[in-house]
Amino acid sequence: MMAKELFPDAQEIRKGRIRIEVEPEKVGEIVKKLKDNGYDHFVMLSCIDWINDGQFELVYHMWSYEYREHVMISTRIPRDGGSMVTLRDLFPQIETYEREIHEMFGVDFIGNPRLGEFILEGWPHMPPMRKDFDTEKFVKDFYYKIPEVKEE
Amino acid sequence: MRNDDWKKVSRLVSKKSLWMVHFCTGCGAMEMPPVMTSRYDMERFGIAPMATPRQADVLLITGYLSIKTLKRVVQVYEQMRDPKYVIGFGSCTINGGMYWDSYNTIKDLSKYIPVDLYIAGCMPRPEAIMDAFLKLMEMIEKGEAIGWKKYHKYYDQYKRNQRMAFSYRLDEVQDIKEDDAK
Amino acid sequence: MVDLIALGEQILLLAGMVTLGFAIGMFFNGFARKVTARIHNRIGPPIYQGYIDVFKLFAKKTNISHGWIFDLAALFSVAGITLAFLFLPVAGFTLLSTEGDIFLILYLLAIPALGFALGAGASGNPNAAVGIMRALILMLAYELPLVMVVVAMMIHYNTTSLATLVQMQSGMHWAIFVPVFFIGAIIVDMALQGMLMEKPFDIAIAPHEIASGPMVEFGGKHLGALMLYKMMAIVVETTLFVDLFLGGGVVLSVSQYGWIAYVVNFLVWFALITLVFFLALLINAVFPRFRIEQALKFYWKYDALAALLILIWVFAGVSI
Numbered sequence: 001m002m003a004k005e006l007f008p009d010a011q012e013i014r015k016g017r018i019r020i021e022v023e024p025e026k027v028g029e030i031v032k033k034l035k036d037n038g039y040d041h042f043v044m045l046s047c048i049d050w051i052n053d054g055q056f057e058l059v060y061h062m063w064s065y066e067y068r069e070h071v072m073i074s075t076r077i078p079r080d081g082g083s084m085v086t087l088r089d090l091f092p093q094i095e096t097y098e099r100e101i102h103e104m105f106g107v108d109f110i111g112n113p114r115l116g117e118f119i120l121e122g123w124p125h126m127p128p129m130r131k132d133f134d135t136e137k138f139v140k141d142f143y144y145k146i147p148e149v150k151e152e
Numbered sequence: 153m154r155n156d157d158w159k160k161v162s163r164l165v166s167k168k169s170l171w172m173v174h175f176c177t178g179c180g181a182m183e184m185p186p187v188m189t190s191r192y193d194m195e196r197f198g199i200a201p202m203a204t205p206r207q208a209d210v211l212l213i214t215g216y217l218s219i220k221t222l223k224r225v226v227q228v229y230e231q232m233r234d235p236k237y238v239i240g241f242g243s244c245t246i247n248g249g250m251y252w253d254s255y256n257t258i259k260d261l262s263k264y265i266p267v268d269l270y271i272a273g274c275m276p277r278p279e280a281i282m283d284a285f286l287k288l289m290e291m292i293e294k295g296e297a298i299g300w301k302k303y304h305k306y307y308d309q310y311k312r313n314q315r316m317a318f319s320y321r322l323d324e325v326q327d328i329k330e331d332d333a334k
Numbered sequence: 335m336v337d338l339i340a341l342g343e344q345i346l347l348l349a350g351m352v353t354l355g356f357a358i359g360m361f362f363n364g365f366a367r368k369v370t371a372r373i374h375n376r377i378g379p380p381i382y383q384g385y386i387d388v389f390k391l392f393a394k395k396t397n398i399s400h401g402w403i404f405d406l407a408a409l410f411s412v413a414g415i416t417l418a419f420l421f422l423p424v425a426g427f428t429l430l431s432t433e434g435d436i437f438l439i440l441y442l443l444a445i446p447a448l449g450f451a452l453g454a455g456a457s458g459n460p461n462a463a464v465g466i467m468r469a470l471i472l473m474l475a476y477e478l479p480l481v482m483v484v485v486a487m488m489i490h491y492n493t494t495s496l497a498t499l500v501q502m503q504s505g506m507h508w509a510i511f512v513p514v515f516f517i518g519a520i521i522v523d524m525a526l527q528g529m530l531m532e533k534p535f536d537i538a539i540a541p542h543e544i545a546s547g548p549m550v551e552f553g554g555k556h557l558g559a560l561m562l563y564k565m566m567a568i569v570v571e572t573t574l575f576v577d578l579f580l581g582g583g584v585v586l587s588v589s590q591y592g593w594i595a596y597v598v599n600f601l602v603w604f605a606l607i608t609l610v611f612f613l614a615l616l617i618n619a620v621f622p623r624f625r626i627e628q629a630l631k632f633y634w635k636y637d638a639l640a641a642l643l644i645l646i647w648v649f650a651g652v653s654i
Contacts, residue, residue, distance in 0.1 A: 206553035
């Protein structure tokens with residue numbers, strides 16, 4: 001069944017692009033339902049920092065080769081101390097996206113055992129992709145302060 | 153005196169055989185194939201790509217370096233045999249280029265390893281690369297390409313800068329600034 | 335006293351031959367790069383690039399060593415190949431050549447690979463271990479057809495001495511003109527491609543795959559010695575081919591023409607090894623690389639089978 005039939009209140013952005021906005025608790029259920037109905041390619045998991053709303057938006061992208069349709073499941077979690085249940089049992093590749101989002105935004109995925117150092121090595125500051133991390137200030141305070149090699 | 157003459161001859165011959173290892177993490181890797189193949193053919197000048205740093209004379213840093221790759225570059229640089237030369241390739245190695253405000257790419261390569269020559273541009277054309285190699289040969293002949301000597305002489309300063317960058321810690325940078333002031 | 339002078343002369347001759355061998359080898363390095371470049375529609379390095387490269391490598395300042403076995407390995411290779419060169423008749427000119435030296439040369443040709451193995455083992459680099467494993471398998475692969483053809487020649491000419499073999503081919507009675515050994519020459523040429531480690535058999539030193547294999551940890555003076563070995567190996571292996579099939583380059587008899595014969599023979603020998611190497615380069619420039627099991631299959635399935643047929647043919651021809 002196509003996504004529009006499964007979820008009548010889904011929003012069709014244009015042909016082949018479906019967007020579903022749900023509560024965080026229902027995401028797992030919807031992804032499972034879509035997986036069982038021909039949407040068997042999990043494309044990616046992305047994260048958007050809505051700093052003024054105090055929320056992170058997690059977007060789960062799925063694709064069906066059968067219907068040639070792209071479904072985005074969007075959910076919002078609180079920015080401070082927000083957490084999400086891991087979906088690595090449904091699609092194993094979600095684990096890698098969760099690790100990345102944990103490292104770059106600091107979102108906690110409950111049940112994922114491999115959340116830890118991923119791409120950055122020994123990063124002691126706040127996750128760098130959060131919008132309250134001032135990269136320009138960091139660059140000025142850090143890279144520009146490293147002294148040049150003095151020659152005698 | 154005779155030793156000086158020998159060094160001069162040695163430099164004169166060695167400049168004609170530069171084996172390079174190109175560290176291709178940035179976009180500059182794309183400019184290397186035309187330089188090596190039939191259009192520009194750098195082998196005319198005795199420049200050949202080598203598979204390992206042990207065999208190479210020139211280290212070509214093509215593009216931006218994150219802290220994580222800088223660790224590997226330092227390792228590669230220290231594995232090379234003296235005399236060795238470094239060419240910084242593209243504006244990313246000079247001041248960060250388009251990554252000037254990135255939290256994770258270094259801005260000035262010469263703070264961490266001695267750079268003999270920079271090629272400006274984003275990206276430099278193959279002609280610029282050929283020109284840089286000819287300039288490097290000229291510098292070697294005159295004895296001006298002494299980056300490897302600098303690395304021996306100011307080893308503690310280079311190591312300090314590398315350690316600071318690898319730590320990511322702001323207070324470490326400040327601490328050493330104060331030490332210098334004393 | 336007379337003995338001492340003769341000994342001195344002999345030593346000078348040996349030193350002269352070794353120098354000549356290395357000089358020609360270094361020339362071949364530049365020649366190979368130039369030819370390959372021209373085939374690729376490039377200009378290529380100057381033809382004397384080999385001399386510059388070796389000089390530069392020996393002029394490098396630091397010399398990182400991985401223990402004394404690593405130091406000896408490069409010397410081991412150079413010494414082995416040099417000894418093999420001295421046992422070969424060059425343009426009919428014999429130095430250490432004696433009865434039964436074909437076996438000795440086949441044995442000596444295996445020594446440099448073992449030297450490589452020593453160095454690779456001492457350096458402890460995994461790429462070197464992979465490379466040396468491939469080099470030894472490749473050696474195993476090409477030696478079988480090579481030895482079978484050489485044994486067939488020994489039976490046919492009824493000798494175990496290369497010098498005698500060369501002598502029997504003088505007066506343009508080259509082995510390659512005998513139909514059965516024409517096929518043998520093709521088989522040995524294929525084996526030669528593997529001995530020279532040119533494509534499609536450059537599996538051991540595949541630079542893009544295992545970072546130049548056994549040489550991965552070599553640099554500076556160590557690499558210089560290894561390059562000398564590789565350059566000398568080209569001369570030795572092509573000379574072996576020329577001695578076996580092309581009469582060793584002997585066109586004028588020394589007893590008839592005196593010293594002019596030496597000069598002419600050396601020039602002919604040089605032209606012939608250049609030709610053999612040039613053929614190898616042509617194959618090298620256009621072929622991609624085999625995998626090791628493909629190379630083994632090629633040598634043992636086609637090359638060795640053809641060599642076996644030749645062996646049977648020659649053996650039957652002699653006994654009937």
